[in-house]
Amino acid sequence: MTKKPLLVEIGLEEMPAHFVENAMNELAARTTKFLDEKNVGYGEIESFATPRRLAVLIYDVEDKQQDQEKTAKGPAKKIAVDENGNWTKAAEGFARSQGITVNDLTIDVLKGEEYVYAKTFVKGAETEDFLPEIKEVIQSIPFPKNMRWGSYDLRYARPIRWLTAMYGNEVIPFEMVGVSTSNVSMGHRFLGKAATLESAADYPEALLSEYVIVRPEERKRAISNQIAEIAETNGWEIPVDYDLLDEVNQLVEYPTALYGEFDERFLAVPSQVLITTMREHQRYFPVKNQAGELLPYFVTVRNGDHRHLQNVRKGNEKVLRSRLQDSEFFYQEDLKQPLADLLPKLSAIVYHEELGTIADKVKRNMHITALIGKETGASAEEVSQAERAAELSKADLVTEMVNEFTELQGEMGEIYALKSGEDETVAQAVREHYLPKQSGDPVPETAAGAYVSAADKIDTLVTSFAIGNVPTGSQDPHGLRRQAAAILQLFHQRGWTADLYQIFSAAYDSAAEETRVKRGKEDVLADLKTFTALRYKTLLMEKGVRYDIVDAVLAGETGTVPLVFKKASYLMQQIANETFKKDVEAFSRVTNIAKKSAQEDVSVNPDAFKADEEQQLFDETAKAKEKAGQALSNAEVEEAYNALASLVPIIHVYFDRIMVMTEEPDVKANRLAQMKFTADALQSFADFQAIVFHTDS
Numbered sequence: 001m002t003k004k005p006l007l008v009e010i011g012l013e014e015m016p017a018h019f020v021e022n023a024m025n026e027l028a029a030r031t032t033k034f035l036d037e038k039n040v041g042y043g044e045i046e047s048f049a050t051p052r053r054l055a056v057l058i059y060d061v062e063d064k065q066q067d068q069e070k071t072a073k074g075p076a077k078k079i080a081v082d083e084n085g086n087w088t089k090a091a092e093g094f095a096r097s098q099g100i101t102v103n104d105l106t107i108d109v110l111k112g113e114e115y116v117y118a119k120t121f122v123k124g125a126e127t128e129d130f131l132p133e134i135k136e137v138i139q140s141i142p143f144p145k146n147m148r149w150g151s152y153d154l155r156y157a158r159p160i161r162w163l164t165a166m167y168g169n170e171v172i173p174f175e176m177v178g179v180s181t182s183n184v185s186m187g188h189r190f191l192g193k194a195a196t197l198e199s200a201a202d203y204p205e206a207l208l209s210e211y212v213i214v215r216p217e218e219r220k221r222a223i224s225n226q227i228a229e230i231a232e233t234n235g236w237e238i239p240v241d242y243d244l245l246d247e248v249n250q251l252v253e254y255p256t257a258l259y260g261e262f263d264e265r266f267l268a269v270p271s272q273v274l275i276t277t278m279r280e281h282q283r284y285f286p287v288k289n290q291a292g293e294l295l296p297y298f299v300t301v302r303n304g305d306h307r308h309l310q311n312v313r314k315g316n317e318k319v320l321r322s323r324l325q326d327s328e329f330f331y332q333e334d335l336k337q338p339l340a341d342l343l344p345k346l347s348a349i350v351y352h353e354e355l356g357t358i359a360d361k362v363k364r365n366m367h368i369t370a371l372i373g374k375e376t377g378a379s380a381e382e383v384s385q386a387e388r389a390a391e392l393s394k395a396d397l398v399t400e401m402v403n404e405f406t407e408l409q410g411e412m413g414e415i416y417a418l419k420s421g422e423d424e425t426v427a428q429a430v431r432e433h434y435l436p437k438q439s440g441d442p443v444p445e446t447a448a449g450a451y452v453s454a455a456d457k458i459d460t461l462v463t464s465f466a467i468g469n470v471p472t473g474s475q476d477p478h479g480l481r482r483q484a485a486a487i488l489q490l491f492h493q494r495g496w497t498a499d500l501y502q503i504f505s506a507a508y509d510s511a512a513e514e515t516r517v518k519r520g521k522e523d524v525l526a527d528l529k530t531f532t533a534l535r536y537k538t539l540l541m542e543k544g545v546r547y548d549i550v551d552a553v554l555a556g557e558t559g560t561v562p563l564v565f566k567k568a569s570y571l572m573q574q575i576a577n578e579t580f581k582k583d584v585e586a587f588s589r590v591t592n593i594a595k596k597s598a599q600e601d602v603s604v605n606p607d608a609f610k611a612d613e614e615q616q617l618f619d620e621t622a623k624a625k626e627k628a629g630q631a632l633s634n635a636e637v638e639e640a641y642n643a644l645a646s647l648v649p650i651i652h653v654y655f656d657r658i659m660v661m662t663e664e665p666d667v668k669a670n671r672l673a674q675m676k677f678t679a680d681a682l683q684s685f686a687d688f689q690a691i692v693f694h695t696d697s
Contacts, residue, residue, distance in 0.1 A: 002063040003043070004168030006031075006131075007200035009055035010138055011162035011186055017051070017250035019143055019157050021216070024049035028056045030137045039065045040127055048204070048214035050253040052189070054141070055214060057203055061167070065124030072098055077107055077114035091116055131167055132174040138163075139176070152177045162186055166200040188212050188253050191304060211254040211305065220249045223301055226257035227285060230299060234259075237288045238299055241279065248283050252303040259287070260317040264296045266324045269331050272411050273401060277327045280405065282320055330400035338420035339413070343391070345398040354467045355515050358394050361459060366390040367510045368455035368503065375498035378447060386451035389429035392417055393452055396430075410434045436486050439542070443493045454490045457483045462507040465524045465531075466517040484535040491561035492539075497635060499559040504528050533558060540568050548692045549575070555687030566637045567686060574641075575691070586648045587688040593660055594679035597672040604677050608670045613654045618674060620650050625681035632684065644682055651678075 008031060015023070028047040035042055035058070043060030074080065080091035087095075087102040095102045098118040106117050139154065146155035154160075154177050165172040165181040174181055183197045187210025195206040204214055213219045223245065231238040249255070266274060271286075271294040278284035278298050287297040298320065302312050346359040355361065369390040373383035396402050396413035410431040417427035425446050432449030433456055435441055444450040461483050464470070471480050491500060508521050517524075533554050540550045545568045553568045574580040609615050624643045631640035660671040682688060 003060040004063060005166075005200040006035075006042070006058045006061040007055065007164060007166045007197070007203050008134060008138070008172075009048075009053055009162075009164035009185055009203070010141075010160060011053050011164070012156075012160055013158040014051040015157050017247045020049050020051065020054075020250040021246075023141055023143060023157065024054050024056075024216070026141045027054050027137070030140060031056050031058065031134065034134060034137050035061065038127075038130060039068065039124065041066065046204075046215075049216055049250070050212060050214060050219075051251055052186070052253065053212075053214070055164075055203065057200060059201070061127065063127050065127065067124050068122040070120050070122060072118045072120070073110070074098075074105070074116035074118060077116060080105075080116040094118065128167055128170070128172075131165075131172045134165065134172065135174045135176060150177070164197070164203075166197060169199050186210075188304075191254065213254060216249060219252065219255055220245060223249060223252075223255045223257060226255070226301075227299055230257060230259055231287075234297075235290070236295065236297070237290060237292065238285055239288065240285065244279055244283065244285065248301050251283065252301055254304060255301045256304060256306055256309070257299055257301050258309050258313055259297055259299045260313045260320070261297045262317065262320055262324055266328060267294060267296060269324070269328050270412075270415050272408060272415075273327050273331060273405070274324065276405050276408055277323050278320065280407075281323045282316070284316075284320065326404070327401070330404055334399045334401055334412070334416060335419055339392055339395045339416040339422070340420065342395045342398050346394055349397065352463075352467075354518075355463050355511070358397065360514060362391060362394050364459045364463075364507070364510050364514075365393065365452065365455045368458055368507050369451045371506050372451050372454055372458075372496070372498065372503060375503065376451075376494075376496045378451070382447045382451075385423060385425050385446075386429065386448040388423070389426045389433065389448045390452045390455060392422065392426065392430050393433050393456065436489055438482060439485060439489075443490050447494075450490055450494050454487055457487050457490075458503060458507050459511070461487070462504055462524070462528065463511045463515065463517075465528055466508060466511055466515075466519055468518050470527060470531075480531075481535065484532055485539060488532070488535055488539055488561055492565050495562050497560050497562060500532070500561055501525065501529060501559045529558075536564060540565070543568075545569075545572055546575070548690055552686040552688060552690040555690060556683060556685060560632075560635070563632060563635050563637070566635055570637045570641065571686065571691070575693075581693050583645050583648050584688045584691055584693070586651045587644075587682045589655065590651060590675055590682060591679040591687075591689050594672070594675040596661075597669075597676045602669070602673040602676065604673045605670050608666065610667060611658055613650075613657050614671070614674065617647070617650050617654045617678065620647055621678045621681050625684065628681065628684060640685055644685055647678070647682075 008027070010027070024047050028045055032042070032045060041062040042058050046057045048055040048057070074094035075090045080088055080094070082088050087105070091102055091105060094116060095105055095118060098120055100118055100120060104118065106119065107114055108117050143157035146157060148155050149159045160177050160179050162185070163176060163179050163181045164183065164185045165174070166183055171181055171183050185195045185197065185203070185207060187193050187195050187207065192210030192212060195210045197203060197206055207214050213222065224240065227238050227240065230236070274294060275286045278286055282300065285299040287295045287299060289295055300316050343359070346362060347357050349358045351358045351361045366387050369386045370383055373386055378386070392413065396409055396416060399412055399416065401412050402409050410433065414427045414431035417430050418424065425448055429444065429446050429449035429452055432444035432446060433452035435444050435449070435453055444453050460478070461480055464478055464480055469478060487500070490496075504525060505521070508517070508524055511517060512521070536554055536558060537550050540553075541547065549568055549571045552571065553564055558564050604618060606615060606618055609618070624647050627643040628640040631637075631643060658671065660668065660675060662668050662671070
């Protein structure tokens with residue numbers, strides 16, 4: 001069997017950088033799926049992409065489909081063969097459907113029953129005969145946004161300008177949107193010319209000769225090496241933002257890094273502003289000295305070679321100068337008034353039509369901030385700093401700078417707060433209150449920042465649920481899952497033992513005073529508890545906690561966040577312990593029987609006990625419950641567990657001598673009540689019955 005390389009290239013007008021990588025991967029995945037479905041073998045796969053092209057090169061593609069022998073099960077023998085041993089019409093019909101005669105049918109046994117089978121041989125078709133169907137693969141590639149052009153019906157990321165499709169040395173013939181396939185690809189728009197391929201395998205080298213580096217990783221490596229060389233030559237530090245590097249890489253076909261400079265006067269503008277201006281507007285890399293201080297230089301990457309770099313440098317410097325002048329103007333305008341003087345403007349910005357303005361949200365945030373501080377034992381100074389930070393936290397939203405660069409919210413708030421003479425801790429908390437923005441981000445360093453961050457996110461979460469904006473399925477337009485996870489992360493890492501659900505309740509009350517909430521408090525809090533449990537589950541499993549341990553812990557009280565994490569960690573440490581397994585077996589025996597109690601709220605009557613073992617279990621359970629409760633209130637997980645584990649020998653004695661399900665109705669009811677009393681004590685720690693022990697545990 002002969003094997004040949006297969007090349008498919010789609011030539012386009014320049015695509016947005018964020019379209020390129022996913023589309024490249026989709027082309028490769030869908031092309032290999034096409035070959036798999038056609039039952040054609042192949043070897044190594046290479047993917048290529050630039051702003052103007054998507055391509056896949058698959059080596060060693062077999063020149064014909066694999067021959068296939070298929071076996072089809074037909075009717076049972078008793079239906080296919082009559083009493084005289086002749087084939088019936090059912091057998092004849094089955095044979096016709098398989099393209100064979102009844103003489104080719106066989107009989108085999110399946111699960112004790114005899115069936116008729118048909119074996120057929122399908123000879124593989126020539127690969128070149130069906131390769132034109134690869135046109136459907138090209139048409140199917142998804143993009144974030146599509147367009148139409150001319151009179152064509154096809155919707156695509158950008159207009160298709162050429163199609164290169166080859167199998168070995170031959171062109172795969174098909175046509176799309178008026179473009180026919182060929183063995184010709186286009187080189188660099190300005191430096192190169194058309195590249196005619198003798199074979200599909202020539203593709204990467206043929207394009208390189210026309211100033212196109214088609215391998216994305218090769219381009220990225222070239223950019224990184226060139227930036228590193230510039231840094232070493234000049235004794236600079238050039239911090240590489242890898243998201244920016246990826247974007248720049250998909251903007252060029254033949255990269256050449258160069259540096260330029262700007263007027264030192266612009267260094268009076270905060271470095272965050274200069275870096276953001278360079279990155280967001282121009283896709284430039286900033287330059288720093290060895291001490292990490294910003295220098296009046298930048299690095300850019302041109303789509304071309306080293307010729308005329310001086311002209312390119314001057315052009316980039318001119319464009320950047322205009323951008324930096326704008327940023328300088330915004331900064332100087334913002335400094336004309338203290339940050340606090342901007343607060344009245346927040347009343348003119350609608351936060352949500354049903355939840356009022358940004359000023360209303362700030363007021364709610366201040367209330368929740370003070371509440372969290374009080375409930376977590378913060379000092380008066382910490383509460384005062386946090387409240388002031390909450391008051392100023394959104395003021396920078398009405399500044400010229402944040403209006404231009406929304407990603408600098410918080411950053412500019414800190415800068416302007418310091419310039420306004422605010423306390424350093426308050427200023428830092430203004431910036432930190434947006435943290436953590438996503439999973440894995442650090443939490444605020446200051447207590448004030450943590451309080452405001454938690455309050456801001458709690459208000460967002462509670463008010464969204466209160467007006468009916470509850471995430472459904474994969475839909476979460478307001479990022480409430482991320483907000484809830486951040487709240488848990490804050491409470492956990494700061495070690496706050498305040499009841500989270502009580503704070504949710506207070507936040508609802510604060511919102512209900514001033515906004516048009518649509519849902520009742522009880523329903524909102526119930527939904528928030530369920531929603532928060534799912535976020536707990538995600539965070540705990542990310543930390544390596546087993547699913548059954550997660551379920552066991554979340555079945556108990558989850559309002560004290562650090563306690564939930566501590567209990568999960570403790571149970572994970574105990575899971576391989578044989579003694580722990582025996583404890584859980586005893587606990588589970590109690591909870592199993594407790595489920596048979598017909599009443600939810602029933603009291604144990606000690607006067608109705610018939611044996612000393614009943615009294616002993618009752619007395620010891622009461623002591624263990626009190627001791628465990630006290631230990632849990634202090635987050636002393638091991639002490640709480642040991643208090644409950646002290647009941648295990650007493651439970652064993654009880655079950656050895658007492659029959660709970662006795663024939664006497666009153667005695668039985670009282671004993672079931674005692675089981676429920678004991679189970680409640682155990683489940684104050686966790687639902688031990690949810691824990692699964694494997695044979696190798």
